Amino acid sequence: MTHIKKHAELMNTAVINTDFIPYGRQSISKEDIAAVVKTLQSDFLTQGPCVAEFEQAVANKVGAQYAVAVNSATSALHLACLALGVTADDRVWTSPNTFIASANCARYCGASVDFVDIDPHTYNLCANKLADKLALAKLSNTLPNVVIPVHFAGQSCDMLAIHQLSQEYGFRIIEDASHGIGALYQGDYVGNSHLSDICVFSFHPVKIITSAEGGMALTNHEQLAKHMRTHAHQGITKSPDELTQTPGDWYYEQHTLGFNYRMTELQAALGLSQLAKLDDFIAQRHQQFALYAELLRDLPITLPYQSNDSRSSLHLYPILLPQSHISARKAVFDALRSANIGTQVHYIPVHTQPYFQALGFTWGDFPVAEDYYHRTLSLPLFVGLTPAQQYHVVAVLTHALAEQGIK
Numbered sequence: 189m190t191h192i193k194k195h196a197e198l199m200n201t202a203v204i205n206t207d208f209i210p211y212g213r214q215s216i217s218k219e220d221i222a223a224v225v226k227t228l229q230s231d232f233l234t235q236g237p238c239v240a241e242f243e244q245a246v247a248n249k250v251g252a253q254y255a256v257a258v259n260s261a262t263s264a265l266h267l268a269c270l271a272l273g274v275t276a277d278d279r280v281w282t283s284p285n286t287f288i289a290s291a292n293c294a295r296y297c298g299a300s301v302d303f304v305d306i307d308p309h310t311y312n313l314c315a316n317k318l319a320d321k322l323a324l325a326k327l328s329n330t331l332p333n334v335v336i337p338v339h340f341a342g343q344s345c346d347m348l349a350i351h352q353l354s355q356e357y358g359f360r361i362i363e364d365a366s367h368g369i370g371a372l373y374q375g376d377y378v379g380n381s382h383l384s385d386i387c388v389f390s391f392h393p394v395k396i397i398t399s400a401e402g403g404m405a406l407t408n409h410e411q412l413a414k415h416m417r418t419h420a421h422q423g424i425t426k427s428p429d430e431l432t433q434t435p436g437d438w439y440y441e442q443h444t445l446g447f448n449y450r451m452t453e454l455q456a457a458l459g460l461s462q463l464a465k466l467d468d469f470i471a472q473r474h475q476q477f478a479l480y481a482e483l484l485r486d487l488p489i490t491l492p493y494q495s496n497d498s499r500s501s502l503h504l505y506p507i508l509l510p511q512s513h514i515s516a517r518k519a520v521f522d523a524l525r526s527a528n529i530g531t532q533v534h535y536i537p538v539h540t541q542p543y544f545q546a547l548g549f550t551w552g553d554f555p556v557a558e559d560y561y562h563r564t565l566s567l568p569l570f571v572g573l574t575p576a577q578q579y580h581v582v583a584v585l586t587h588a589l590a591e592q593g594i595k
């Protein structure tokens with residue numbers, strides 16, 4: 189009981205910030221601003237040295253051989269699917285508990301999408317359910333070509349199991365680590381791509397580090413890196429060994445249909461500056477996580493589970509209301525929002541989106557993801573969130589839960 193008293197005292201002395209507290213936001217330092225300004229004053233706003241430097245720095249940090257920086261993780265996921273040869277004849281499986289981009293990348297290639305329900309503890313794509321679904325798919329000759337595990341909230345999926353299944357059933361793997369830069373799995377950085385073909389990070393402002401908009405694809409396969417790079421640049425090559433003729437230095441050739449998915453120098457300069465703080469950012473998120481764990485431990489809600497084979501980057505702090513009060517979620521959400529706390533729901537199961545329902549999915553298809561969805565709320569968690577703000581969030585939440593008879 190002493191911890192409750194201690195926190196009650198702290199709560200009284202805490203300066204309550206009544207400004208809007210988002211669920212996530214960027215943390216921008218003077219150094220970040222200086223890095224962007226310096227780039228603005230340089231010769232290159234795009235296609236200069238910063239992008240390559242950022243790519244190299246991320247690749248070195250996480251231990252992958254190749255990195256391709258692009259304008260978003262969505263673009264990186266699309267390029268990853270293309271590089272693995274995904275076409276309209278193919279099948280791609282992912283988690284229903286994710287942002288729609290994890291599934292849309294396969295649709296861009298015309299592939300059909302299916303989902304594997306989540307683990308009720310980690311909320312990640314469940315490796316056991318994947319094994320069951322693969323066994324059935326084999327019987328009907330409908331095995332997936334690519335599986336996209338999503339490291340939800342920054343906690344790695346069971347990559348050893350998923351990788352083993354990929355060997356057994358012959359599918360390729362794209363890790364959607366949009367939440368996961370800086371996370372560890374089995375002691376190594378997520379992104380090293382040892383257990384996948386390609387791993388993708390997002391640098392959207394709510395994610396772990398930001399480049400405003402931006403994404404990166406990591407791989408250890410030179411051909412995949414080359415394919416992604418070419419397709420991010422209109423399908424153009426300037427490599428002498430690939431040109432059909434070499435009339436002069438102006439010359440380039442388009443060999444395939446690509447896109448303009450380039451990251452700008454400003455984005456890369458910001459990303460590079462942010463990368464230097466990655467481990468600090470993760471450490472701060474872990475401190476905030478520990479404080480929530482302490483403040484929330486007597487409430488009848490489910491706190492985020494941390495598996496011991498990994499260190500999450502803690503992109504999100506999703507709590508679950510008890511099964512007995514599943515219909516209280518909207519009231520609790522609204523109470524937090526009216527107290528200026530920017531709670532959010534991560535995620536509406538992708539298969540319930542009208543676009544995916546039109547493709548044949550329906551409520552009830554992935555019951556664990558749906559049950560999770562009905563009960564979840566993400567509490568604010570970001571670099572710069574103060575203990576006082578956390579006490580405030582917990583006080584408002586405790587009151588809102590009590591109003592709904594959850595105490």
Ligand SMILES: *Cc1c(COP(=O)(O)O)cnc(C)c1O
Nearest residue numbers: 260261262287289366390392402
């Ligand atoms: C944010 C996010 C994306 C897309 O990232 P962008 O950089 O905004 O394109 C993809 N997958 C997941 C799981 C995400 O959270």
